[in-house]
Amino acid sequence: MSTTFDGASAARAATGAPADVPDLPAGFVWGAATAAYQIEGAVDEDGRGESIWDVFCRRPGAVADAASGAVACDSYHRWREDVDLLAGLGVDAYRFSVAWPRVIPTGRYGVNQAGLDYYDRLVDALCERGIRPFVTLYHWDLPQALEDEGGWRARDTAERFAEYAGLVAGALHDRVEDWITLNEPYCSSIVGYAEGRHAPGATEGHAALAAAHHLLLGHGRAVDAIRAAAGPRTRVGITLNLSPVVPATGTDADRATAHRLDLMLNRQFTDPVLSGEYPTGFERLYAGVSDLSFRRDGDLDVISAPLDFLGVNYYYRLHAAAAPHAQPDPALRSAADIGVRQVRPEGVATTGLGWPVEPEGLFDTLTGLAERYPDLPAVYVTENGCAELRDGPEPDPERIAFIAGHLAAASRAADRLELRGYFYWSLIDNFEWARGYGPRFGLAHVDYATGIRTPKASYHWLRDRLQAWHARTA
Numbered sequence: 001m002s003t004t005f006d007g008a009s010a011a012r013a014a015t016g017a018p019a020d021v022p023d024l025p026a027g028f029v030w031g032a033a034t035a036a037y038q039i040e041g042a043v044d045e046d047g048r049g050e051s052i053w054d055v056f057c058r059r060p061g062a063v064a065d066a067a068s069g070a071v072a073c074d075s076y077h078r079w080r081e082d083v084d085l086l087a088g089l090g091v092d093a094y095r096f097s098v099a100w101p102r103v104i105p106t107g108r109y110g111v112n113q114a115g116l117d118y119y120d121r122l123v124d125a126l127c128e129r130g131i132r133p134f135v136t137l138y139h140w141d142l143p144q145a146l147e148d149e150g151g152w153r154a155r156d157t158a159e160r161f162a163e164y165a166g167l168v169a170g171a172l173h174d175r176v177e178d179w180i181t182l183n184e185p186y187c188s189s190i191v192g193y194a195e196g197r198h199a200p201g202a203t204e205g206h207a208a209l210a211a212a213h214h215l216l217l218g219h220g221r222a223v224d225a226i227r228a229a230a231g232p233r234t235r236v237g238i239t240l241n242l243s244p245v246v247p248a249t250g251t252d253a254d255r256a257t258a259h260r261l262d263l264m265l266n267r268q269f270t271d272p273v274l275s276g277e278y279p280t281g282f283e284r285l286y287a288g289v290s291d292l293s294f295r296r297d298g299d300l301d302v303i304s305a306p307l308d309f310l311g312v313n314y315y316y317r318l319h320a321a322a323a324p325h326a327q328p329d330p331a332l333r334s335a336a337d338i339g340v341r342q343v344r345p346e347g348v349a350t351t352g353l354g355w356p357v358e359p360e361g362l363f364d365t366l367t368g369l370a371e372r373y374p375d376l377p378a379v380y381v382t383e384n385g386c387a388e389l390r391d392g393p394e395p396d397p398e399r400i401a402f403i404a405g406h407l408a409a410a411s412r413a414a415d416r417l418e419l420r421g422y423f424y425w426s427l428i429d430n431f432e433w434a435r436g437y438g439p440r441f442g443l444a445h446v447d448y449a450t451g452i453r454t455p456k457a458s459y460h461w462l463r464d465r466l467q468a469w470h471a472r473t474a
């Protein structure tokens with residue numbers, strides 16, 4: 001079923017002449033991405049409030065090596081170096097996130113001006129270097145005070161999120177035109193409230209579905225709040241993590257399983273946002289959950305507010321096989337327990353995290369969106385990246401091959417939709433959530449003892465391609 005990725009030939013092709021820059025639409029935006037909790041550190045400085053990740057990291061066994069984002073890449077102090085790296089790389093844009101608890105420490109009332117000032121300085125520095133800021137408002141770091149009041153289980157959190165989004169947009173809109181409301185609500189809801197692998201570490205059934213709905217409601221309300229605060233030049237989108245799901249075998253059981261996983265991972269989010277409805281059959285995934293009263297009349301109209309763009313994070317394709325439910329009683333199942341076992345495709349290269357390298361999955365994701373949603377807005381690939389487990393800024397040919405392969409796939413998809421840009425994840429190595437500091441996704445290596453950033457071979461490789469691109473399209 002799976003397409004084998006020939007990393008070696010992609011790397012060969014990728015390191016050839018400048019002409020190997022893929023064919024992509026004029027005005028294509030090249031960028032790199034990070035997120036606040038993964039790079040900033042300084043969790044106790046200048047009045048920042050506590051986030052659910054600060055608390056989750058203290059839970060024994062929650063994070064590899066008991067690591068946390070308390071120091072991370074120290075970008076709160078070393079952000080000028082990050083901006084220098086971006087400028088040296090020659091990207092057009094930088095996608096970073098604002099930490100809600102830095103700006104509104106308790107999630108409601110009371111702005112922390114010192115926290116807001118940090119982003120103000122960063123945005124100024126980016127604009128001075130001609131780098132367009134793409135600001136994500138929620139990359140998973142909910143103020144803990146709001147979690148204590150129910151977190152995303154509670155409808156009120158959606159309203160608080162919209163207030164915060166409007167506030168940040170009001171403060172930065174004179175220089176920021178591109179806003180992303182949420183990053184990967186699947187992870188914030190299902191991984192955080194059902195699987196328990198991410199903050200807040202809950203393993204609940206019903207509540208995780210409510211969390212997913214409230215995240216989407218918060219997104220819709222934030223779209224309005226950002227537009228109201230920032231005016232007509234504003235562009236607003238949402239970033240979803242999407243993966244095509246292929247059945248491990250041709251059996252009916254595996255096909256049905258792949259469909260269930262597609263509903264849970266992809267269409268639980270794309271359908272409400274892009275079509276204003278939940279997918280048919282979605283409720284049947286959760287036979288034990290009868291109370292869906294968290295969905296109220298009118299919510300889907302809010303959730304499906306027209307967008308200026310959709311952000312797609314793509315890492316790997318999923319291969320699904322039928323499996324028994326972990327919890328036989330449907331009423332007691334976590335919302336992640338839908339009878340699926342993920343299998344690794346044979347003969348496919350994997351990244352340091354064991355994720356299959358299948359650029360074809362990016363092509364399928366992008367073209368699949370264009371086929372399913374007639375009103376699909378413009379699309380950016382807002383994350384795509386490859387991890388290694390080695391520590392050190394030595395050559396990283398697998399990353400070069402990974403990027404080249406995925407750009408080729410994006411380029412092939414680009415005549416079927418309005419593909420506007422590609423952001424590599426990540427500019428620098430950083431705190432990889434529950435996996436701690438082992439996996440390194442950066443174009444630049446970070447020595448966590450000293451904070452020193454050192455560009456890797458992939459950074460130089462991409463810089464050369466971007467120079468050639470800009471020369472060709474100038």
Ligand code: FCB
Nearest residue numbers: 035183184241425432433
């Ligand atoms: C995505 C997250 C991002 C990063 C990458 C590897 O799911 O959005 O923060 O951790 O995975």
